[in-house]
Amino acid sequence: MIIPLVIVTFIVNMLFASTAEDNKTDIAYTYIDKSINFQTSSLFSSGFKGKEQMITDIMLCLFGLIAFIALMILLSKKIKAIRNKKTIVIETIKKPLYMAKINTDPTPSKLAPADITHRISFSFNVIYKKCAKNNNTVIFDFDPSFHRHFLADHKSTTYLIHFILEFCINLVKNSTIVVSFDPINLQKDIHTYNVSIKINQNIIEIENKIKDALLQKSNYLHYKKLVLASKIANNLGTHINYSNGYDEFQFDFDLNLIPQDQFVATKFIQTPDPTKAVIASDDMDSYNTLVKQLTFFGIKVEPINEWAIVKKHIITTIFNPNLVFIQAKILARLPQAELTELKEAKERKSLSIIVISNNTNYDKIINSLDFEVYKLKQPYTSDYLLAILNKTQKNAISKLWGGYEVY
Incomplete structure (x- = not known):
């Protein structure tokens, strides 16, 4: 507010100066000899030029004042916008990410x-x-x-x-x-x-x-x-x-x-030999749902879910599965010796191991394994399961021709 006050004071001073200049001109006309036309004309011309300069100065001051007011309005809007933006950011941070x-x-x-x-x-x-x-x-x-x-x-x-x-x-x-x-x-x-x-x-x-x-x-x-x-x-x-x-x-x-008309569904990739699977799961709902889906894709499932029996099928040649499904929480309680046996059987028999994870608490267990596995996150759809199954089949076919697994 100091700058507008200075500008107004300057304008008032200019007006008073103008009045004084006019008074001086009138006195000069009263006492100067009328015969000295050149001097009178010169003084009048000087006063007229002073008025022009005064008007110019006033216009410049008014223009400056208007520009200053406009600038203050723009700054006020900018500050308000920044404050609103900060408020929105704070509210977004406070709101849980998943709710978005x-x-x-x-x-x-x-x-x-x-x-x-x-x-x-x-x-x-x-x-x-x-x-x-x-x-x-x-x-x-x-x-x-x-x-x-x-x-x-x-x-x-x-x-x-x-x-x-x-x-x-x-x-x-x-x-x-x-x-x-x-x-x-x-x-x-x-x-x-x-x-x-x-x-x-x-x-x-x-x-x-x-x-x-x-x-x-x-x-x-x-x-x-x-x-x-x-x-x-x-x-x-x-x-x-x-x-x-x-x-x-x-x-x-x-x-x-x-x-509506059914779309053409993605099919399970078959290998030359029938695909067989075993499932180690403590949860019968999870086990039964998975068995139903694997059977639909033409995969033969051994009707057992206990780890002790599944382990025998993995190590021996009783059932000789291609796919091994095992819950992450079962892996979490296995001693290192059994994890080593699982790793060796995987490499020796070219097994595809799919770990079923109930939630993110089990991600660290899967990440701690020193051998590659596929992760099946619950809940999942049959399409998500099929994508993993087809990946295991592609890797199995690739290995038959001397290729490598891609996880």
């Missing part, structure tokens, strides 16, 4: 044709990471023989399943959560599936709070995702059911889908 990809608006989206398993899998990487907090496992059980391409609100369906899963993995610990699609009515124009999300724990003590959330009456922060899921279900023309058993509870809802 999650829509909290239950507004329905337009129907669109798509592979339903592909669309649902968009959130699987987030779920894999979130499960680490309470050491949970999510299994996606969609039979690969089912029709997959539908005209539907896939965006809302994905968020509906995701919000229920998020609620569950934050609620329970050391649990297995299974997402299953079961056909109810498969007509030509519409397919109806029952989608269930089952958890192997009892939570009867909070049953009333869950029911309130599904009725959209809950204000508890921890039940917000369940309230949103209920709203989305209503928009899809369905509702979420809740049931609680002795040692488990589940949510389920019916889903109506309009079938």
Whole structure:
């Protein structure tokens, strides 16, 4: 504010100086002899030029003042914009990164044709990471023989399943959560599936709070995702059911889908000899889902899941498998001697070892191995599994011709 004050003071002084100059000119006209025309004319000319200079100075001052005010306005807007930008950055940092990809608006989206398993899998990487907090496992059980391409609100369906899963993995610990699609009515124009999300724990003590959330009456922060899921279900023309058993509870809802022409699916790469697999898994839900998918691809699976028996098949030639699936948590408790045996058998028999990881807690176990393995992150779709299987087959075929494995 000092600069505008100086400019105004300067203008006032100029005006007073101008008035004094005019008075001097009038006195000169009164007392100077009229006969000295040259001197009078010269004095008048000098006064006129002084007025021109004064006007010029005033205009320059006004222009400077206007320019200064405009500059201050621009600076004020710039400072405000910087402050707003800082506020936005701070809010973005405070908000969890994964939430940036999650829509909290239950507004329905337009129907669109798509592979339903592909669309649902968009959130699987987030779920894999979130499960680490309470050491949970999510299994996606969609039979690969089912029709997959539908005209539907896939965006809302994905968020509906995701919000229920998020609620569950934050609620329970050391649990297995299974997402299953079961056909109810498969007509030509519409397919109806029952989608269930089952958890192997009892939570009867909070049953009333869950029911309130599904009725959209809950204000508890921890039940917000369940309230949103209920709203989305209503928009899809369905509702979420809740049931609680002795040692488990589940949510389920019916889903109506309009079938579209099925795309040409990627096929399993066959080798000259039949492909055989063994699975070491402590979780029967995980084991049964994997067996169903491998069988669909034409892979013969030995019907055992205990590590002691699987180990015999790996070391000896009883079953002579090509593929060995083993849970990362089983590897975590193996002594170094058994890990060495597994490594030697892999190199001697050209085995492909696929480690099943429940969540990011097990990544460090896989990374600590001194031999190469494939990683199967849960939850996964049959397409994701097929991509790994075909990679093992390509490597197996390459090694037959003297090539090397590429992981």
